[in-house]
Amino acid sequence: MTISLAKDVEDFLQEQVRAGACSDATQLVNAILRSVREQQQAPFEMTPELEKWLLEAADKPTTPLTPADFEGIRERVQTKRANGT
Numbered sequence: 270m271t272i273s274l275a276k277d278v279e280d281f282l283q284e285q286v287r288a289g290a291c292s293d294a295t296q297l298v299n300a301i302l303r304s305v306r307e308q309q310q311a312p313f314e315m316t317p318e319l320e321k322w323l324l325e326a327a328d329k330p331t332t333p334l335t336p337a338d339f340e341g342i343r344e345r346v347q348t349k350r351a352n353g354t
Contacts, residue, residue, distance in 0.1 A: 274282065282294050291297040
């Protein structure tokens with residue numbers, strides 16, 4: 270199979286290979302597509318605990334997100350990626 274990538278996607282793919290995220294572009298593309306497949310096959314599970322938490326959160330006042338909030342989100346995502354979760 271032959272596919273065409275947008276230039277920015279191809280550049281990102283090559284950067285990831287150079288950074289050692291995988292041994293070659295094919296390996297990374299396969300891993301990404303498997304991840305997408307797994308996410309689509311594993312529907313989001315609404316547990317009683319999650320429903321309770323969401324209902325409680327909906328009743329609380331909200332504040333705008335700050336740059337520090339976004340930095341915290343980025344750090345948690347990077348930590349999860351580093352841990353393979």
